[in-house]
Amino acid sequence: MHVAQVDDVPYASESLQAFQKLEATAKAEWLNDANAEAFDALRAGLSADVAADLARHEPAIRQALEQELVVHLYNTTGQFKHGLQQDAVALKAVELLESDGYLNVLAGPDSK
Numbered sequence: 001m002h003v004a005q006v007d008d009v010p011y012a013s014e015s016l017q018a019f020q021k022l023e024a025t026a027k028a029e030w031l032n033d034a035n036a037e038a039f040d041a042l043r044a045g046l047s048a049d050v051a052a053d054l055a056r057h058e059p060a061i062r063q064a065l066e067q068e069l070v071v072h073l074y075n076t077t078g079q080f081k082h083g084l085q086q087d088a089v090a091l092k093a094v095e096l097l098e099s100d101g102y103l104n105v106l107a108g109p110d111s112k
Contacts, residue, residue: 011053016046 023039026032032039054061063086070082084090096102 011048011050013046013048016043016048019043019046 019042023032023043026035026039066082067079070078074081096105
């Protein structure tokens with residue numbers, strides 16, 4: 001599917017879809033008029049804003065896209081190499097090795 005601009009993206013959250021069911025049920029039970037303000041406020045809060053959602057979730061989207069590209073272009077080996085750049089344990093190990101902190105680790109707790 002090709003879209004000319006972000007506003008043309010067909011996008012609705014599951015929350016909004018659930019709200020629409022709630023709204024239909026409230027209408028069938030004659031509760032919609034008495035709660036019109038609450039429904040309007042909730043509808044406004046749940047309405048899809050593609051640009052805002054993309055901006056809010058940009059880091060996670062970028063990370064997922066990077067991971068997919070690495071897997072498709074460099075297979076499993078590339079995936080592991082790419083993942084090491086963000087692995088907290090691997091980064092701490094490199095920090096210890098580069099700072100000679102590993103000597104304290106190897107010496108054990110009794111040597112302090």
